Amino acid sequence: MVVRVAEPAAGFTIPDSVRLDGTRLYVPKVGWVRLAGNHGRYLGCLAKQVRLRKEGDEHWEIFLSARTLWLQHRTK
Numbered sequence: 001m002v003v004r005v006a007e008p009a010a011g012f013t014i015p016d017s018v019r020l021d022g023t024r025l026y027v028p029k030v031g032w033v034r035l036a037g038n039h040g041r042y043l044g045c046l047a048k049q050v051r052l053r054k055e056g057d058e059h060w061e062i063f064l065s066a067r068t069l070w071l072q073h074r075t076k
Helices: none
Strands: 013-014 026-027 031-034 046-054 061-068
Touching: 031 061
Parallel strands: none
Antiparallel strands: 013 046, 026 031, 046 061
16 A cells, blocks of 8 residues: 655745735735736735745745725714
8 A cells, every 4th residue: 555645835924024905915025916816805905924835837826814904984
């Protein structure tokens, strides 16, 4: 019986110093990265932690933890 153990995926975690700009993510030492297919889902959010994992030869997956900033308008 042969047991195969999967190799850990190449990737890294950025606990802070990450900024969101609607459809883009700022990664230190890399710059601004476009978030494909999000269509402004993270507008008004504050990034808390990001995990990047390499898929294949040229694609990266991004796992993003973000906090929504709720704005309440008070009327007088």
